[in-house]
Ligand code: MF3
């Protein structure tokens with residue numbers, strides 16, 4: 164995987180510097196972890212400064228779209244109207260909604276209400292009502308760079324137990340973020356997220372998780388929140404991935420909508436919440452790119 168490069172040859176990262184003055188020590192450090200039996204990132208998962216700049220520009224649109232949804236969302240609105248906002252704001256700012264047509268997904272955003280875990284499909288027939296909790300998951304492409312984040316919105320008067328699920332899920336993501344540190348493992352982060360959910364009696368979906376993101380919508384690694392410390396991929400500076408736990412009030416078991424093939428539900432019909440951020444691993448810690 165880590166093909167040896169001659170010390171005075173140009174570095175693989177495109178900086179134009181000699182390898183020995185650029186990424187050689189970095190590569191050697193990764194190789195040491197690999198020899199210890201750890202999963203390490205391939206070079207193609209390490210973003211260049213130019214990639215990071217592109218992802219950040221894409222994220223400006225991603226954040227603006229969710230801000231606009233947050234301003235407009237209310238009881239009586241259809242989820243199709245949310246889709247319309249996502250499309251119009253994204254296009255006005257020069258981007259493309261990444262969801263539209265992705266593996267045949269028919270709309271520009273995912274809108275998942277109450278017992279829907281993720282991948283809810285916007286529709287004129289689905290009307291938001293008082294007491295609903297909804298996840299709006301928005302993904303944006305700008306100049307080939309991808310950003311991906313989601314937020315929960317509480318519609319009107321939400322049951323305090325449901326509101327707590329929404330708040331604790333947000334805390335889970337923030338705790339995950341605090342545990343993104345270079346030269347530690349994704350399993351350290353995932354376990355911290357899991358512990359927080361478990362402490363409140365919640366469960367986290369196992370089958371669906373976060374992902375590398377930036378030069379494509381879904382890149383390696385798969386980001387689990389039911390992983391153990393010291394396991395999963397080593398985090399190194401330049402990696403970009405999402406933290407997006409799906410936290411369930413009841414069972415972690417899920418079912419798939421048999422008609423549309425997309426929407427995921429909790430198996431027990433209890434509510435589920437999700438927040439998603441996209442993060443960059445830095446030399447000293449991490450940076451949030453979209454929220
Ligand atoms: N935005 C989702 C994620 O966070 C993926 C949605 S794919 C779609 O990874 F096709 F359902 F839109």
Ligand code: CO
Pocket residue numbers: 311373374405407439
């Ligand atoms: Co995502």
